[in-house]
Amino acid sequence: MNGHAAHSPDRLSFRVLGPLEVDGPDGHPLDLCGGKPATVLTLLLLHRNAWVSTEQLVDAVWAGRDVPASAQNNLKTYVWQLRRSLPDERIESRPGAYRVRVLPGELDADDAADLCDQARDLLGRKRAAEAITAVQHALELWRGVPYDGLTDATSAVDRLIELHRALREDLADAQLLLERPAEAIAVLRALTEEEPLRELAWARLMAAYRQVGRRNDALAAYQRARTALVRDLGIEPGAELTALHQQILSEEARPISPLLVSSNLPPRVPGFVGREPEQQALRGVSGVVTIDGMPGIGKTAFALEVAAASGFETQQYVDLHRPTSLSSATGLLILDNVENADQIRHLLPNDTNALVLVISRRRLADLDRTAAITLDVLAPAEAARLTDIEQILNCCGGHPGAIRHLAERLRNRQPWTVARMAGRLEDQPARCQALAEVLARFDSAYDALPGPAQRLYRLIGMTPRFDLRQAARLTGTDRPDAELMVDQLMDLNLVTEPAPGRFEIGSVIRDHTSQLMMVSGPQAELVA
Template sequence: MNGHSAHSPAPSLAFRVLGPLEVDGSDGVQLDVGGGKPATVLALLLLHRNAWVSTEQLVDAVWAGLDVPASAQNNLKTYVWQLRRALPDDRIESRPGAYRVRVESGELDADVASALCDEARALVSRGAAAEAVAVVQQALELWRGRPYDGLTDDAASAVDRLTELHRSLREDLADAHLALGRPSEAIAVLRVLTDEEPLRELAWSRLMAAYRQVGRRHDALAAFQRARTALVRDLGIEPGHELAALHQEILNEDAPRPVVAPVSSNLPPRLTTFVGRAPELHALRGATGVVTIDGMPGIGKTAFAVEAAALSGHEVQQYVDVRTAAVAPTGVGLLILDNVEHADQVQPLLPNNPEALVLVLSRARLAGLDRTTAITLAPLAPAEARELADVPQILAAAGGHPGAIRHLVERLRNRQPWTVTRLTAQLEHQSGRCQALADLLTRFDPAYQALPTPAANLYRRCSPLTHFDLTQAAHLAAVPPNQVEPLIDHLLDLNLLSEPAPGLFTLLPIARDHAHHLHHSTTSQPKPELVA
């Protein structure tokens, strides 16, 4: 056909070159473009998309390293004919001595990955690290193997560029995790990258910074030594200025002071399986005054407070359940006030000691306290959750909720293998999860029972939705749109709901299962405690 002929609008295709060549049609179904030599022709045309590629260049690529047969030009025409039959809308154009493939914007995965990388970096620069993580992960999912697999010398520069892009995306992912206070996630990414690319100093410096952020000074220094060993051994050079300067900074930092065991303490036992929360624990180093710690039931507030107390060095430590407290403790250096519902319960129990640290634990965000710090405990990051369990069904069902993970692990303890298989299979369905987590879900009941009817309606009815906005929330709560935001805020303050993006809401893990159970058990029935 003539390369200058008019074209009708083309259906959207997906050309995949970040691995073995694949082409998907507009319906998402993979097209059969063949393999071998026809695939090599299409791969080279995609490498030079929307540009003319000479038949001589195509022949050289198809028979790379082989004797070129006398019939090569005719064979090439056959391969192009086969590709034209597989691709819609005359995507392969020709003129004397050359061919080209027409690729629309967004159709080639290599271009999409590059655009997503730019988008992620722009998001990080604007402080939108959570959105950047999602964008980078979307880009990384495009990789299925070596770019332009099957091409040799022709694709060398493109392969190098895309391989570097893949490395940069993983470094960007680590940066975004660090910006979100998820150093464990960043460390998991960077350890893989430094294992694969031991001469990449930028990855080593990020790994050292991540270890430093969670207080793992010895790991940061060990990472520098591994980097230096690789650089000296393979390149004969010392680490560059940035890596060496970071190493020196960490060396110059004061070593952590030994933690002194408390002389007097009635605290609950410290969890031997405590994981995560490194940024939050770091925030409490040397802290004094009132610190509020809130989070949903079972998220680990008490375990976190006990861990913080163990690291605090205070000699006199006291635990008080405010539901039973009668008198204020005296002479304490660290005080944990648990099960607090409102600020009035705290004031009479505060010690008259400006150096004391008071940890106030509540399921809801508290107002009306003169505090130095407020900490909200979110679900564990995936890498942290995997330290508690290695069963995929448990991790998926719990969604990072440590109480749920421990509950489900205990449920499977000392079971026969076939019983474990049956019980974990139940977790893949919401009704099965609700049954397995019944004891934990009852701890959400008091918060639900205290909700006003519109907020209770919203909580139950949003459980089938992955996300919802204010308009949907008003409909679910059966209130006018101008009255729905206070209900949303109430659920946010109770740590039942999150707002992952502006104006977009979702129930938190386990809270969704609780709301689902209520939705199906109380459909069309008012809450008994709210009936006049």
């Protein structure tokens, strides 16, 4: 049958933003036989709803190779195989040509273009959060090179690659509108490294650096852009980039802003990722906010991101491990490494408009506060933004400090390969050695526990998911005593409770408990 089906056709999902995939009406993937049939369908999708000559299809299937005498008959076989896989006679024929019918919303390349248009419209109306959602949905459609396997799809592939770049630039624009310059800078740095001749990305990067007061970084970005343009194209930067450079240069003579004069905050963590819901929850908040979490989870880094977006002209940082005099108690105050509420009550300001971020490994429940934030491990998608090395992600369980440490360790050992790192990470003693600096940060939390809770902590490494009954059996105590010990572990964020009465520990903590068991655990515990 060559005409359209009389009934409403079942909806399919054609994905060409990477290796060809097709999902049926039930959402399950269809078997396209791969190889040459898949190449035929990919070319038909490139020219969806239009006729494609058999000569074009033959050229695509046997690209760069001798075309056999049986090519036309073979092509009919491939089309027959595709028709068996696709419902509703989606592939139509006429003498010397074929076409595939694609309905609106069935092709991921079209969806990506539509989402890009939506994001641009939302940005134009200053609805940045919605624009970010649209852009992220579009970027999630990419799985690799568009129309993978076709040799004559250069112009279409170039258009889609350009669309991908534009979406990332739109993402950065939206992040800047929401005053998330650190996230925008991470996106734009990646873009400029991939496309050093893309002036628009350089201009956005300079603007982002300028927004957070990193003037020298903005000027350095201009110099890198100019070097690339002169070296590769023999031209000077365009008018927009040059004008922005001059504006930043002219700001040198301006008085330093009060924010820079009164801030003693440490540098922010480069490439900070995640924590968007927590940051959003603190926008415009005043009063006392506690931030707790396990060692290395990124409490201080998170507080510095909140401070960067707060807009307070006075920002002060006090490390309770290295106390310094407090010049005033207005604006924004970060109190780090707080052990208990009594340490800081005298430091809290009377100004109701001030914001105080109290950072502790403990949950400070006995402090009068506006909000409480407990930072957990990163979600898999967020953790993957720190490294693309699967073996590191698998062994770190979303712990940002551990991921950064191992990724940096690999970068600093050029002769190492990912395979060599993977081998070390699969062996627990070698993994603990590689993570020694990270695991050492848990020692102080362990030392703060009473003796019985220390013993439970060592033992739960052998059963990372447990309930109170199992905790009591491990320690040889009754349920109330076990519950008290579990509460002590939870107060230090060493144990989480994903469901009522069900507790668990992360992979990094499990390595720490195993290390303690080998070093300080009594022989009887090892036998048990």
